[in-house]
Amino acid sequence: MPSPSQAPAAAHPPLQPQPTSLRASLHDRGQRLTPQRQRVLGLFEGLGEGRHLSAEEVHQRLLGAQARVSLATVYRTLRLLSSMGLLQELELPEGGRRFELAGDAHRDHHHLVCVRCGRTEEFENPQVLAAGEAAASGHGFRLVECVLNVRALCPGCIAND
Amino acid sequence: MPSPSQAPAAAHPPLQPQPTSLRASLHDRGQRLTPQRQRVLGLFEGLGEGRHLSAEEVHQRLLGAQARVSLATVYRTLRLLSSMGLLQELELPEGGRRFELAGDAHRDHHHLVCVRCGRTEEFENPQVLAAGEAAASGHGFRLVECVLNVRALCPGCIAND
DNA sequence: GTCGATGCAAAGGCTTTGCACAGCC
DNA sequence: GGCTGTGCAAAGCCTTTGCATCGAC
Numbered sequence: 001m002p003s004p005s006q007a008p009a010a011a012h013p014p015l016q017p018q019p020t021s022l023r024a025s026l027h028d029r030g031q032r033l034t035p036q037r038q039r040v041l042g043l044f045e046g047l048g049e050g051r052h053l054s055a056e057e058v059h060q061r062l063l064g065a066q067a068r069v070s071l072a073t074v075y076r077t078l079r080l081l082s083s084m085g086l087l088q089e090l091e092l093p094e095g096g097r098r099f100e101l102a103g104d105a106h107r108d109h110h111h112l113v114c115v116r117c118g119r120t121e122e123f124e125n126p127q128v129l130a131a132g133e134a135a136a137s138g139h140g141f142r143l144v145e146c147v148l149n150v151r152a153l154c155p156g157c158i159a160n161d
Numbered sequence: 162m163p164s165p166s167q168a169p170a171a172a173h174p175p176l177q178p179q180p181t182s183l184r185a186s187l188h189d190r191g192q193r194l195t196p197q198r199q200r201v202l203g204l205f206e207g208l209g210e211g212r213h214l215s216a217e218e219v220h221q222r223l224l225g226a227q228a229r230v231s232l233a234t235v236y237r238t239l240r241l242l243s244s245m246g247l248l249q250e251l252e253l254p255e256g257g258r259r260f261e262l263a264g265d266a267h268r269d270h271h272h273l274v275c276v277r278c279g280r281t282e283e284f285e286n287p288q289v290l291a292a293g294e295a296a297a298s299g300h301g302f303r304l305v306e307c308v309l310n311v312r313a314l315c316p317g318c319i320a321n322d
Numbered sequence: 323g324t325c326g327a328t329g330c331a332a333a334g335g336c337t338t339t340g341c342a343c344a345g346c347c
Numbered sequence: 348g349g350c351t352g353t354g355c356a357a358a359g360c361c362t363t364t365g366c367a368t369c370g371a372c
Contacts, residue, residue: 030353032346055337070354075337096336112296121300125292132311135273135284140315148309150293152302183359193326193371216362231329263357 004006025084039067040077041086044101050109052100052123090147110147112153175235186245198226201238202247211250211270211283213261251308271308275315 012113022041022048024123039062044053053061059074066128078099081087088102090111125148132146173177184194195320200223205214214222220235239260249263251272269290270296273282286309293307 025208027347029350034356036353070356071353072338073353076352079336079338103197109295110292112300112302114302119269119300121296123296124296125296127288128292128309131271131286131292132309135168135271135282135286135309136313137272138284139282140316141273141275141282141311142319144312144314146309146311148289148293148296148307150296150302152297153305155301158303188372191326195327196367197328215333229329233330233363237327240363 017084022086029084031080035067036069036073037077039065039069040074041081044087046100047101049101052098054096054098060097088145100143108146110150112150112152113159114152119154119156183247186247188247194239196228196235197230198238198241200226200230201235202242204259205248208262210243210262213259215257219260249306269307271311273311273313275318277311280315280317 001092022038022054026033026037040058043053043058043061043065047053052078055071055074055078058078059069062069062074078087082089082099085102087099090098090100108124108126109122110128112123113119128148129146131153135141136143136146170269183199184267187194187198202218204219204222205212206227208214216235216239219239220230220232223230223235239248239250243250243260246263248260251259251261269285269287271284271286271289273284274280289309294304296302297304297307
């Protein structure tokens with residue numbers, strides 16, 4: 001269950017941007033809340049959990065939403081939000097860097113990718129998380145996240161084989 | 162226990178290059194066995210399973226071993242050997258592309274990476290493989306490989322926290 | 323001897339950075 | 348009003364590609 005950050009007053013829908021907590025997090029680091037940063041985070045929150053975008057895709061979507069943000073700022077913001085723990089960078093095979101909304105739910109969030117056409121499915125499996133935790137604690141590590149990348153052939157590509 | 166590939170005649174140490182099967186695989190594709198290709202594959206075989214290198218590292222190691230191979234050829238060869246299924250490209254967080262020797266053993270070969278210092282441990286866990294197979298077949302996919310990337314903090318970095 | 327592979331260097335993406343201006347606090 | 352963030356464009360990796368030569372078959 002996702003823990004509410006720090007908004008005890010009103011119950012708000014999960015897809016809604018949370019400028020309050022974003023501002024607070026930024027302020028703790030001596031940084032500022034700008035429309036660009038709200039836009040980027042809001043974009044991911046609007047997508048919902050588990051959806052991932054490349055820097056270029058973020059840029060295009062923001063332009064499409066009439067939000068004037070430069071690509072350089074998109075890169076800077078993605079890095080900032082990742083370092084704040086609000087976004088997470090993920091590794092997909094043969095692709096590029098992508099980012100998605102961070103959250104406890106993502107500690108058990110995995111990818112099934114077709115090695116031929118790139119089609120991607122997502123799934124969860126608590127046993128994977130358990131295995132990750134076992135491996136981490138077995139080596140004295142503290143788990144941050146675990147991601148299972150399953151590389152496979154999708155039905156369409158099997159048929160074309 | 163690693164299964165022997167296809168050398169029923171003599172028991173040879175697993176670290177030995179196998180020019181015969183490499184030549185055969187290349188020949189099937191109308192391609193040639195060159196010293197450079199032997200060198201690159203031999204380097205990985207000499208490392209043993211589960212060790213991974215970037216293109217730059219491959220190049221440096223070959224130069225150090227007095228093998229004159231251009232970086233462009235390293236890139237071309239890594240791609241070729243990957244497409245032949247002899248090497249596999251893997252995705253590590255915050256790093257770059259890396260390659261490792263392919264093999265059945267690697268379908269259950271996972272990484273525990275410190276998100277701060279990059280320290281990497283490797284481990285196996287059959288339950289992870291089972292989860293990957295379940296996910297693949299559940300979506301109609303045919304499993305190629307599954308890799309669990311566990312991002313965590315290592316003991317040293319926890320202490321410096 | 324033929325046709326593919328290599329080496330070199332230039333081109334190509336994607337990402338980061340320097341600097342002056344704009345805007346949050 | 349100070350100081351951080353932004354936009355623009357140039358610089359920087361890493362990787363791929365064109366072309367003449369070399370070498371495996």
